[in-house]
Amino acid sequence: MIRLKKLSHFTQLEKIKLFTGLGILLTVLLGSINHFVYNWTGKNAFVGIFVATNESIWEHIKLALFPMFIIFLVGGFLFYHKVNNYFLAVLCALTVTTLSIILIFMGYTLFTRRAILPIDIANFIFSIALGYYTAYRIFFMPRHKWLNYLSIVGILVFLGMFLTCTYHAPNIFLFQEIYVK
Numbered sequence: 001m002i003r004l005k006k007l008s009h010f011t012q013l014e015k016i017k018l019f020t021g022l023g024i025l026l027t028v029l030l031g032s033i034n035h036f037v038y039n040w041t042g043k044n045a046f047v048g049i050f051v052a053t054n055e056s057i058w059e060h061i062k063l064a065l066f067p068m069f070i071i072f073l074v075g076g077f078l079f080y081h082k083v084n085n086y087f088l089a090v091l092c093a094l095t096v097t098t099l100s101i102i103l104i105f106m107g108y109t110l111f112t113r114r115a116i117l118p119i120d121i122a123n124f125i126f127s128i129a130l131g132y133y134t135a136y137r138i139f140f141m142p143r144h145k146w147l148n149y150l151s152i153v154g155i156l157v158f159l160g161m162f163l164t165c166t167y168h169a170p171n172i173f174l175f176q177e178i179y180v181k
Contacts (some may be wrong), residue, residue: 012082019079020136023071027128030067035060049166055177057105058169060120061098062162064128068094069159072135083139087151092138094158097131102174115178 010018034051041047050066052059072090080086104123109115169175 016079016083016136016139019075020132023068023075024129024132026071027064027067027132028125030070031063031124031128034063034067045167049163053166056169056175057102057178058162058165058174060124061101062166064097064101064124064131065094065159065162068097068128068131069155079139084143085138085141085148085151087148087155088144089135089138091151091154091158093131093135094155096134097127100127100130 037051038044038048038053043053050062052063069090072093076086076090083089101123104127105115105120108119108123165175
């Protein structure tokens with residue numbers, strides 16, 4: 001029989017590893033559910049700010065971005081004073097996840113000339129895991145207080161960009177609908 005440790009018996013490092021692993025799982029789960037929420041709410045414009053409203057790359061990035069942000073927000077209350085560079089780690093995780101989704105999608109569709117659902121799902125999961133891994137590594141880098149505070153501004157700009165571009169999208173490839181086969 002497997003015996004589970006009580007959370008109070010975990011070391012700080014084990015708690016951070018658990019947070020990272022659970023963060024990946026919850027982000028994948030919530031992001032997958034969020035793919036359908038816009039239609040479930042009758043295409044509610046407010047809900048559409050936070051979840052995918054169409055089949056563009058940009059909208060699908062939101063499926064990972066907002067659950068990650070919420071999980072890191074909760075994690076901030078638990079770990080901000082227990083790790084180095086918390087906000088820098090969050091900004092880098094969001095950025096790495098976003099760029100990874102874009103670059104992998106653009107890379108494989110360059111060769112296939114079409115989107116392929118199983119590859120997109122694998123890309124989504126891999127990019128989220130890569131983002132959390134990046135955050136985990138940055139948690140333990142030497143502390144950079146000024147860079148950590150500057151990252152708060154970066155996170156707010158990043159989120160503001162996603163909130164704004166849902167309904168005021170520029171006319172570039174990231175915002176064009178893509179149909180998956």
